[in-house]
Amino acid sequence: MTKKILIAYYSWSNNTKQVAKKLAQALDAELLELTVKSNVFSTDMxxxxxxxxxQIKTGFFPELMTKIPAMSQYETILVGSPVWSGAPATPIHSFLAQIANFKGKVATFYTDAGSVGAYGEIFKTxxxxxxxxxxxxxxxxxxxxAKEVIEK
Structure with a gap:
């Protein structure tokens, strides 16, 4: 049986989306774009x-507009995000909270325009x-x- 892979991502400027699409095509994975209401974030970086x-300071993370599929069908989820001030984009927190009962493997990739900061530690938290x-x-x-993650 083939290992079913999901690539879930949030993309603010389409950079993360482009990486996620390339990965999905190369890995024969399903794509899930995480979206929020259009007025949640500014067009200014x-x-x-x-x-x-x-949002991080107050704990009020954005609501996802994306319908999350049954996670039990996947063995691995690759989560893609831009780096915002050294952290994952806040819609990623909302997604991770919704899949807290997922029993498979989770890994994360990012796109950034500068410093990655504490991205990894914050993602794990x-x-x-x-x-x-x-x-x-x-x-x-x-x-x-990504191939190494899937084969682990």
Missing amino acids: YETSKIAKT WAAPLTVVSIYHKEKDILTW
């Missing part, structure tokens, strides 16, 4: 960063109690990384 920092098996690091080819 710095304003969006401020909004996200406030947000993902608890999920089994996070890997966090992508830019030094490695992303497709090679």
Whole structure:
């Protein structure tokens, strides 16, 4: 039986979306774009960063508009996110909270325009109690990384 893979991602500027699509095609994985209402974030990167920092500080994370499928059908979930001020985008927190009972492997990849900061540590904190098996690091080819995650 083939290992069923889901690539769930949030993309603010389409960079993460492009990476997620390429991975899905190469890995024969299903894609799930995580979306929020159009008025949640600004089109300005710095304003969006401020909004996200406030969401993290207050614990009021954005509601996802995406219908989440039954996670039990997947063995591995690769979660893609832009890096916002050294953290995953806040819709990722909302997604991870909704899949907290998932029993398979979870790994994360990111796109960034600068410093990755504490992305990995924050992702792991947000993902608890999920089994996070890997966090992508830019030094490695992303497709090679993803294949290694799936084969673990």
